[in-house]
Amino acid sequence: xxxxxxxxxxxxxxxxxxxxxxxxxxxxxxxxxxxxxxxxxxxxxxxxxxxxxxxxxxxxxxxxxxxxxxxxxxxxxxxxxxxxxxxxxxxxxxxxxxxxxxxxxxxxxxxxxxxxxxxxxxxxxxxxxxxxxxxxxx
Numbered sequence: 166x167x168x169x170x171x172x173x174x175x176x177x178x179x180x181x182x183x184x185x186x187x188x189x190x191x192x193x194x195x196x197x198x199x200x201x202x203x204x205x206x207x208x209x210x211x212x213x214x215x216x217x218x219x220x221x222x223x224x225x226x227x228x229x230x231x232x233x234x235x236x237x238x239x240x241x242x243x244x245x246x247x248x249x250x251x252x253x254x255x256x257x258x259x260x261x262x263x264x265x266x267x268x269x270x271x272x273x274x275x276x277x278x279x280x281x282x283x284x285x286x287x288x289x290x291x292x293x294x295x296x297x298x299x300x301x302x303x
Contacts, residue, residue, distance in 0.1 A: 185258035
């Protein structure tokens with residue numbers, strides 16, 4: 166099972182919503198547009214902003230799409246890519262990140278920098294390390 170599929174299957178149930186980002190200065194391939202189209206039924210809102218879970222832009226803005234973490238959206242995410250860092254424009258929206266019910270992020274990805282920040286309870290971290298042998302925490 167790929168890392169992203171493990172996360173989606175076992176851990177995303179704690180997420181109320183997630184976001185994906187479209188940077189305005191980067192081309193958007195048809196494959197990225199297709200993902201956004203498939204996710205439309207789960208869309209909460211699209212916001213133009215300069216800051217999101219993993220990034221702060223200096224003087225620029227991007228479109229941040231917030232979605233319900235429902236079964237249809239999880240299926241789209243699982244079928245789209247096999248790696249968290251594959252979420253990069255132009256082929257895909259960027260920076261897949263998940264949020265708890267209280268709005269706090271528990272997984273924030275900066276795809277271009279190949280950086281992922283996890284905010285986990287001790288038991289959540291243990292369970293994840295037990296299930297994904299190649300996962301490393303800094």
